[in-house]
Amino acid sequence: MSGKDLTPVEFLDTILVPEKKTDHVCWQCKYFKPVLKGSSFPPADIIGWCKKIHWPFFWVVPEKYVIKKCYAFEAKK
Numbered sequence: 878m879s880g881k882d883l884t885p886v887e888f889l890d891t892i893l894v895p896e897k898k899t900d901h902v903c904w905q906c907k908y909f910k911p912v913l914k915g916s917s918f919p920p921a922d923i924i925g926w927c928k929k930i931h932w933p934f935f936w937v938v939p940e941k942y943v944i945k946k947c948y949a950f951e952a953k954k
């Protein structure tokens with residue numbers, strides 16, 4: 878697949894590189910906003926934020942508690 882065949886979501890995945898890799902189901906969810914590589918702002922145990930649960934406030938997704946199932950999960954692709 879060449880670059881011009883990517884959807885906007887797939888393209889963002891190629892340039893927004895996450896800081897961590899875990900088994901959270903959130904990585905495949907369209908509501909997940911990951912902490913990006915090189916970012917020094919968030920606490921070290923955070924892999925990202927959920928944009929759905931507790932909206933309009935972001936729910937922090939911790940590295941330690943691996944979420945494998947979620948009632949609000951929606952696949953991003």
Ligand code: SF4
Pocket residue numbers: 902903906907908909910926927928929930944947948949950951
């Ligand atoms: S809706 Fe659930 S699976 Fe999706 S990012 Fe939020 S916590 Fe993760």
